[in-house]
Amino acid sequence: MSPLNIKKGSTKHSAYNLRSTFSDVQETHTLAVLVANEPGVLARVIGLFSGRGYNIDSLTVAEVDHSGHTSRITIVTTGTPQVIEQIKAQLGRIVPVHEVHDLTVEGASVERELALIKVEGSGDKRVEALRLADIFRAQVVDSTLESFVFQITGTPEKVDAFVDLMRPLGLAEVARTGVAALSRGV
């Protein structure tokens, strides 16, 4: 048997070459992860994302059932469909993870975020900021003669839009909670 001939200088050589048949379209998904509220559970979830190179666009976590020791982690992530499937499967593999829901594919859902936005300024700019806040139904939760702190809730896009508008009007600081999400209906 003669040895097989392999082309010299071929660029196709790497066993770690993962150019696969999978689609490379990027999608954004919102995942709701119900976990046992035990020490280190958030570190496990975050460690999974950093260890396997997945993206976290936003992450919120809080206990939702004190007697049942259950917390809800809401993660917004971006990746190819194959990566999103892997993320869900890998999350499901973590021992204290009880349920993983992909709200983006499991029917309609509501997503809301809360932000606190500090705007500094005086004169016309200050008046304009207040007027825009009114249009966005943002509330003033703190006020001095040179500043406001607005509280706004809504979709991340709405918060983005408001923050963009405040930028020329003296935007000083922004604090956002990240997305909380629930499926619609029963």
Added chain:
Amino acid sequence: MVVQALKDQGVDTVFGYPGGAVLPIYDEIFQQNGIRHYLVRHEQGAVHAAEGYARATGKPGVVLVTSGPGATNAVTGLTDALMDSIPIVVLTGQVPTFMIGSDAFQEADTVGITRPCTKHNWLVKDTDALSGTIHEAFHVATSGRPGPVLVDIPKDVQFASGTYTEKAKAKVSHYQPQLKGDMATITQLVEALETAERPIFYTGGGVINSGPGASQLLRELVDATGIPITSTLMGLGCYPASGKHWLGMLGMHGLYEANLAMHGCDLMINIGARFDDRITGRLDAFSPKSRKAHIDIDPSSINKVIRVDMPIIGDVGHVLEDILKVWKARGRKVNKEGLQKWWHQIEQWRAVDCLKYKPSDKAIRPQYALDRLEQLTKGRDRYITTEVGQHQMWAAQYLGFEDPNRWMTSGGLGTMGYGTPASIGVQVAHPDALVINVAGEASWLMNMQEMSTAVQYRLPVKQFILNNERLGMVRQWQELLHGERYSHSWSEALPDFVKLAEAFGCKGILCKDPADLDDAIMEMLDYDGPVIFDCLVEKHENCFPMIPSGEPHNKMLLGEASTKDAIGSKGAVMV
């Protein structure tokens, strides 16, 4: 309480090393007889020994080490067990709860450090929760896809008395992986199997992990259908090497006929394997014309690297049982004509005889050494462990495994230094069996301190070292990929292994002449005690067949002549 919980779990063997933060548990071990403790010489050795024990018995391996360095030394073993899905329970001591976070003596954030290299881990802060946590740890380690777990126990928790929970009364775990596969997909697979012209079984460590029953069912299915079977490194022994339908191992250093059959098949049935990169080679050219089924207990293994048409999530044993049931109920059909042609094709590939080598009368060729070892030990109650490198691949190619749980090698992580402690663990599990660690001299030196353990407990492990005075696999890659610049891949100061054996208090044998080899191997086998066998082999031997990095299965290299400039510069980025 720890000792009681271990006994409740049926543990009779623990590998460990004491230290300040585990002294209360060691005190309890001193005062009882039910559990035998094996004192290793390094904590990494303890975990590998427990891995060897677990793989040879199917039971979880148990390790007890101290805080800080005890725990960090266990990390390599934990990672190894995670990659190869081996059930291990590691108990670590920790500084007292009130000192955690104060950078106390021998303090380390053990649960933090081991979080990514365990299946799960716990820090127990309350003595009342201790026994329940240990029961949960055994449950998690052994259910679903097995893996290593760690329980970190602060010293004050060890000292305090609390309420003991029996195993039977422990809280039912939330962790309950699915065992039964989806019947609709199983039926779909059976339909595909009935009509396929070129089907192949591609099996892996999942069959072994599922238990001896799964191997039995696999044998029944393979022999009843007449479909060829190949296996990964991890799955060797699940189907007997002497079996009629066995093609040999597949993958980077797998057999020609196995890899070409994988490339050319029209139905691939993956049973408990995970499309590892050493198996698939170039992904976009991997078995391009086949429909693929994948049976795996871990949902995250499905569609991870290769998209499959028939995913079946479940335990291999349960799924095989259902496949057999459905196949029999539907009238035991196969595509006889197609299979006949398929086997004819496979026989042509087999005729290439890819493992052929020319024995030399001047130097021992490593293939010859393993060939002779196989011939002289075949049929014995034999267990083989290996280190990592060329010798490991040659062992997989030239030794035949008839049963599961007889072959322990570090597959996923590729841990040099695995074999010696693993052989000790295997020998502990099977005191009367023949346990051989096929090693390279470089790997062997990484955990050679464990020979002291072997001598202490009179464990007659045979260390069969293929000594080429090189890091053989590194040297091979440097020859193929890096212009024959052999950067730091040989040792100029190797010990005299025979004298080393004497220093350890065991037997040393040196062999360098092919004519003496049989007698020397027999001397090793006949000696009642641990042996270090220094087999000086041909120094520049390369391991073939080989799929060059980044090539598909049908581009195998068979001999030295064909390797020049075989791998392009891009291939150099891989290992």
